[in-house]
Amino acid sequence: MVKQTEYSWSLVVLPIQEEEDTPFTLAPLRDVVAALRAPDGCPWDRLQTHSTLRRYLLEEIYEVLEAIDNEDVDNLREELGDVLLQIVFHARLAEEAGQFSLQDVIDDITTKMIRRHPHVFNRTDSEGAATAVLSWEALKAQERGHERRGLLDGVSKGLPALLRAQKLQEKAAKVGFDWDSVEPVWNKFYEEIDEFKEAVAAGDRKNAELEAGDVLFSLINLLRWYKIGGENALNRTNTKFYRRFSYVEHCVRSSNTSWDELTLAELDSYWDAAKVNERSHSV
Structure with a gap:
């Protein structure tokens, strides 16, 4: 079933595909986080702030990237859930402070994506908009908070x-x-x-x-x-090094010898065996 939903902030009509049984909702996760933050909730969760949660959000993002690199769909599903938990948790903190709600976050990003893709969503001039050469940066510059920034100021200092x-x-x-x-x-x-x-x-x-x-x-x-992308390339190499070194470590343990008893040539032979083992499993 297709439900037509009009957004008052945009000249578009978006078709939203509903599930046959239960509509998609974030309410269960939102309610879980609210319960954790309640006076009788989890003591650890009640102590958290935007700042204390920063490291966990970063860690979860990297675990998503690792799942993607490993082409592990099941793990990707799990890690995306962990990232979503962090987003809902931050939104809950803001709502408790009377700043904004989870719905505000969803509405804001929906509005932004529609505004930045007029060639897709602007039904008043669909043919002209679809063939126009659009500048993502120019559209961003028109938004609140972007108008007086220097060209490089939008690049977060918190990035790796x-x-x-x-x-x-x-x-x-x-x-x-x-x-x-x-x-x-x-x-x-x-x-x-x-x-x-x-x-x-x-x-x-x-x-x-x-x-x-x-x-x-x-x-x-x-x-x-x-x-x-340098970040992605290095992450993949880090993962590869970890995998191969773990194989070398396994070989050392299996040989019933300690690291300092083995020569560099012997360790290199284990390393070469790790590469051969990878190729045999990738065929």
């Missing part, structure tokens, strides 16, 4: 460093502050590596750290040219 570097570069590139081709990007990367080597050879630890940052920043810029 690699992801923030990519976002800063993408923002700058959108106004033409970018190389014309990838060749000079490669050259810049090698140039930064040479400067890092010079700083290390000179024993200048402070400058070496700065040059190391330049190497990473230029590498992220290079990856951007190949549509590769």
Whole structure:
């Protein structure tokens, strides 16, 4: 059954597909969080604030990414639920403080997505809007809170460093502050590596750290040219290293010897075996 719902804040009529039995709802999770925060609820949950929950939201996001990288659908379902719990919990804290509700959060993001996609939702000029070249940044600039910001101010300082570097570069590139081709990007990367080597050879630890940052920043810029996200790439490598090292650790335990009794060559042979084991399982 299709129900037609009109939104007073937009010139659109959106079809909403209802379930045959029970409509989709966040009410059960909302009620659970409310019970946890009640005077007779969970002491730990009652002590939480936006600040204390920050680390848990970040951890859950990374666990979602890990599930995606592992192509583990069951785990992805679970981890998305954990992220949703964090969102509902933050909304509950705000509602208790009289700031906003979970429904406000849902309404705001719905309104924003419709406003930023006029080529999809603006029924008054559907043909013209569908063929228009739309600027996401231009639409964002028209919104409250964006009108007086500097170009890079919208990139959160709370992002992981690699992801923030990519976002800063993408923002700058959108106004033409970018190389014309990838060749000079490669050259810049090698140039930064040479400067890092010079700083290390000179024993200048402070400058070496700065040059190391330049190497990473230029590498992220290079990856951007190949549509590769540095944060995702490094996360996948971290996962791969963890998996292979765990295999090496298993081999060491199975050999009934300690780490310091094995040579680097022997450990390398276990590492090579880990790679062979991966390939055999991926076939």
